Amino acid sequence: MHSVTNAIPTGTIASIPAKAHAHRALICAALGSSPSTILLSRTSKDIDATMDSLRGLGAHVVFENKVVTVTPGPALAKGKVVPHESGTTLRLLLPIAASICNNVDVDAKGRLPDRPLEPMLSEMKAHGVTFSQDKPPFTMTGRLQGGNFSMVGDVSSQFFSGLLLAAPQCEGATITSTTPLQSSDYVTLTTTTMADFGVTVDHTPASDTVRESFTVAANATFKGQNHYQIEGDWSNTAIWMVAAAMTGKPITITGMNKNSVQADRRIMQVMIDAGCDVVWDGMNITVIGRASKPIHADLEQMPDMLPVMAALACSISGESSFIKGARLRLKESDRLIAVANLVRDLGGTVREEGDDLYIIGSGILKGGQGDCVNDHRLVMAGTLMALISENPVTLKDSEAITKSYPDFFEDWNLLGGNAQPV
Template identity: 40%
Template sequence: MNIALPAGPLTGTVKIPASKSQAHRLLICAALGETPVTLSCDGLSKDITATAHCLRALGAAVETEDDRILRLTPGRTDAPCVLPCGESGSTLRFLLPVAAALGAEATFHMEGRLPQRPLAPLDAEMERHGVTLRRHGDTLTVSGQLRSGDYALPGNVSSQYISGLLMALPLLRGDSTLTVTGEVESAAYIAMTEDALRLAGIRFQKDGWTYRIPGGQTFALPHELSVEGDWSNAAFFLCAGALSEKGVTVTGLNNNSSQGDRAIVDILRAFGAAVTQTDHSVTVTAAPLHGITIDAAAIPDLIPVLSVVAACGAGETNIVNAARLRLKESDRLATTAALLRSLGGSVEEHPDSLTIHGAALTGGTVDACNDHRIAMAAAVAASRCPVTVVGSECVSKSYPRFWEDYAALKGETL
């Protein structure tokens, strides 16, 4: 589906949907417990739904109500099962070690670019600890019982591997260690997993980047929980506020959240935007914007929309340490550069960085390349120039009601 967006700023207030990252973790912790959990989750994206479907396949009962309430009753299946991951990397990388810890014979079905996204060295560590992995095209089958022991993973490949093992190792009979080696990227996402484990009563010791995890533990979340607002999705409208004289307010946020993309507030301030905060909201208003340097290592999901802000400001912005963007739903370094060029922007693409020169965007057509964050970043660019987004439906991966919220802030029907 294509959407034509006329040029013009957004203004007003929007309540952001639930955090996809937190919802994945809480759903899995709930399924690994022994008592039912009710999770209030405003806005069930495709990725969250994929995790729910996979937990059903593993034996849990998951009910939804009004696209916002999830009731989960733990359960197990002894039969071979198929786990439909869709295009959700979090679902696959979290549940692969969890399924192995449960001793399940599970076949993961993958769509889109997910089969091409890396699993090494997580797969090698699992095989070293008793698991067999068989890959056939778009499917990956895990069998065997994951054994306790000493695990090691590099910190600069994917924090999702680390999170998956942190959720799996407490289920094993014996004690385990997990050592994260080298420079750790996306540490905030690991912190989110630690928070979820503590909430579920899971014990672990952390010494630097070595975890000591007792086996034989039971997950026990509170019976009722609410998922906090999603900072990754809030970033799109906060960036739109930086291009709006009247500004945009985003509500439903936890300003003390461990979500790493909360860094959007400080980055927009660094650009020169006017930012004010309350306990549960952020307002961003336009001010003269200037170029800055952005380290993408911990915030890869913010780079497409921050690139739009950079293109609308003055001077040069350098986005560095961004090689991992090439392994997302699209090659996000390439598709972000293509987005800006399609709209008349000036950008230089390097193997692990972008250099963006601020200039007036003139408008054009952007192919979202089935990447939700490219589609939403293109919509923000329409604050300054007319934009046609090709493949706009891909936003359902993380923010199904994005276009409705966007239209409300634009003051028109799309």
């Protein structure tokens, strides 16, 4: 547990590497025709899970002095995927592992075995793969065959990304979305990273007569890259942007890409709509001014931003609304319920209507103990809520922060905040 007071962070902080980008770059490198070096200033449990799993599939992966050296290896007769609690690692690597190994053991921890894998498993079964059971731990047998895949777009965009990354190893594939694709920016991040490593994805947008689809040619091959830079992470940069917006004390985050395709870059517009100024200076972004206008956000394309936006909403007088959050129920926790409970536990006012959440902010919370339900994004939200709390906030399961941002509390204190283990 950690106890967090309302001491205010301000100043300048370096961004951490984008977890979503790192997963995809490491995978492309491991599948390449030659070695790669990837510039990665920090790692996390989720990124470590992907590196461990790539080793389990035959790649040689070494992280040293802020550089990951990835040397593709020969396909193993029996591979192993060890995602720990990383849903991204599991969903991306299932089809990839099956595209290069005939037999793969897959493990998982925490809530991950219960998170949805359909319809991807059914599509993989239809393309040559059998499973010892339908949720991990399980063993996959048989090589994934290319061809045409159909997938609903409202469960996880990671299903599309995993199949696209697997496609070059199984002589090409077309993946068609049978419903509108949610979190489509993450698929764009996948196709952009694949292009960086030499594989072009042909995208056909949806129209009145055509469903959205993605095609990888049969002769596509990943190529190794040297000194490949991982972008700064918008998901975690949002913590600092929201802290500045909640307190009115400016924070500058360095090493960010204004033109990133990461989904959570949308937090910029949330800041502006809430009444803050967002100032760019090269690759540095600064948030100035205190948020004063309630938030009205559609969560379909940025579901991971709900927890920190909920903290921001508590600091703004009036009712903020967060709609279309159904997929948040499938995360590390049921994040709709978990966020609502955290707000209530710390003295805020919130109501749930189906998959929508409404927070009536007053600018002040009571503080007390909040349950982060072993969810790293709830740890971030609870820490932010301490900024407007009359009493310290004690965060249960605060250790979950190591999933994505192991040095978060150190960075928080470095900027003048006060978070201490208890």
